[in-house]
Amino acid sequence: MDLVDDLQLPLGDRERTRRAFLAAVGVAAVGVAGFGTGVTAVRFLQPEVLFEAPTRFRVGRPEDIPAGTLVVLPEQRVYLLRTPAGFVAMTAVCTHLGCLTRYEAENDIIFCPCHGSRFATDGSVVNGPAPLPLPRLALSLDNGLLVVDTAVTVSRDTVLAA
Amino acid sequence: MSDAMHQTSTPKLATRLLQNRVYRSIVRHGPFDTNRNRSLAVFSNFFLHIHPVKVRLRAIAFTRTFYLGGLSAASYLILVVTGVFLMFYYHPSVPRAYEDMKDLQYAVYMGPFLRNLHRWAAHAMVALVFLHMVRVFFAGAYRPPREFNWVIGVVLFVLTVLLSYTGYLLPWDQLAFWGVTVGTNMADAMPVLGPPTKFLLLGGTAVSENALLRFYVLHCVVLPLFLVVLVSVHIWRIRKDGGIYLGSPGGEGSTPNAQGPTPTAAAAPEAPRP
Numbered sequence A: 001m002d003l004v005d006d007l008q009l010p011l012g013d014r015e016r017t018r019r020a021f022l023a024a025v026g027v028a029a030v031g032v033a034g035f036g037t038g039v040t041a042v043r044f045l046q047p048e049v050l051f052e053a054p055t056r057f058r059v060g061r062p063e064d065i066p067a068g069t070l071v072v073l074p075e076q077r078v079y080l081l082r083t084p085a086g087f088v089a090m091t092a093v094c095t096h097l098g099c100l101t102r103y104e105a106e107n108d109i110i111f112c113p114c115h116g117s118r119f120a121t122d123g124s125v126v127n128g129p130a131p132l133p134l135p136r137l138a139l140s141l142d143n144g145l146l147v148v149d150t151a152v153t154v155s156r157d158t159v160l161a162a
Numbered sequence B: 001m002s003d004a005m006h007q008t009s010t011p012k013l014a015t016r017l018l019q020n021r022v023y024r025s026i027v028r029h030g031p032f033d034t035n036r037n038r039s040l041a042v043f044s045n046f047f048l049h050i051h052p053v054k055v056r057l058r059a060i061a062f063t064r065t066f067y068l069g070g071l072s073a074a075s076y077l078i079l080v081v082t083g084v085f086l087m088f089y090y091h092p093s094v095p096r097a098y099e100d101m102k103d104l105q106y107a108v109y110m111g112p113f114l115r116n117l118h119r120w121a122a123h124a125m126v127a128l129v130f131l132h133m134v135r136v137f138f139a140g141a142y143r144p145p146r147e148f149n150w151v152i153g154v155v156l157f158v159l160t161v162l163l164s165y166t167g168y169l170l171p172w173d174q175l176a177f178w179g180v181t182v183g184t185n186m187a188d189a190m191p192v193l194g195p196p197t198k199f200l201l202l203g204g205t206a207v208s209e210n211a212l213l214r215f216y217v218l219h220c221v222v223l224p225l226f227l228v229v230l231v232s233v234h235i236w237r238i239r240k241d242g243g244i245y246l247g248s249p250g251g252e253g254s255t256p257n258a259q260g261p262t263p264t265a266a267a268a269p270e271a272p273r274p
Helices: A018-044 B003-009 B012-018 B021-026 B035-043 B068-087 B096-106 B111-139 B147-169 B174-188 B194-202 B209-240 B263-267
Strands: A002-004 A015-017 A056-060 A070-073 A078-083 A086-091 A102-104 A109-111 A125-127 A136-142 A145-154
Touching: A015 A018, A070 A102, A078 A145, A086 A136, A086 A145, B068 B111, B068 B209, B096 B111, B111 B147, B147 B174, B147 B209, B174 B194, B174 B209, B194 B209
Parallel strands: A002 A015
Antiparallel strands: A056 A145, A070 A078, A078 A086, A102 A109, A136 A145
16 A cells, blocks of 8 residues: 555555545544553452452351251351251352341241242252352361351352261 | 614613623623524523524423423432532441431431432432333334434433432442342343443442442442433434424424434335336
């Protein structure tokens, strides 16, 4: 492609004026700058540091929890269950739209106040709208203390032997 | 201009007030004694020039539009004024937000009035915008050349709902907290874009002080600015399309002062050739 002076008109099929070329360069530069500004702005809005509670926390000694009890930890939004087979940690956050469920001891059922989902104490859905059972969370023993990590979900048959 | 003639027929005080150099530098048209001056009064005025110079009686009949667009704009004006007043007492932080809301409700002079007015105007605006869309739809007022103005209207409706939703979090009570938890989890359910959208909206992984501040900025600055710009374009396009829609282009009751050929006119079936 040849660049020609405006005065040397008419142009051939493969020629364009310097003016048109510089205008195209200008538009492209503004486009690149605008795109960069957009990407940077979105990136700016992603926090680098979050001042949120740690996902890994200690619950207590396993021998303090009698068999058949369900411990409610509302701060961390976790249920800790001691079944005959062992310990199970389970999220208390409803799988429907993220509300905090509550344990109703008199009915032995986990109930979500937002849209009425109900779960059995093993986490399975009794009635909707919750689409999935409550996922189980990583549970381990650390220096004789039960430790839960809410950031790690494990399979539905995971049990920490007592 | 025929100033000399008016001076003889108008009282002396009015002459001094309306014919002096300062007033005439601000209002540059003459008294409302001719159609030309009455027209100039409209289109030389920044606030009135959104209107066509002449409006047909049919166009301002209450039953044509039920004034729903204008009432939506009026609700917005009320929301801006009451909202700015509320901002003088509200801190978007935890736990001040909830306490400030309670102070507005029980301690601030005229606080309950302003807060309730803000709330009711917000409800009214959502309802009015919706009814405005229903009216436009059933009148067929979205037809060419007004298709894009319908699109702007849809965006304005979304902005109205988003303003309503972002304002929902600001009292920082249980309803607000769980309402926003549910709403952002709905965004989270979107494929691919869901999780990053939720993270950006909340400024974290859960509804927290970051989320409160973000919703506050969106509610008080970002969304109102977008809304004002789009409403301006919306009203400007109505003006350019010849004012209120009075019928299909070229058809009975249509607006003869609509500018330019319309796509439907261009695409109209040709008359059968002999």
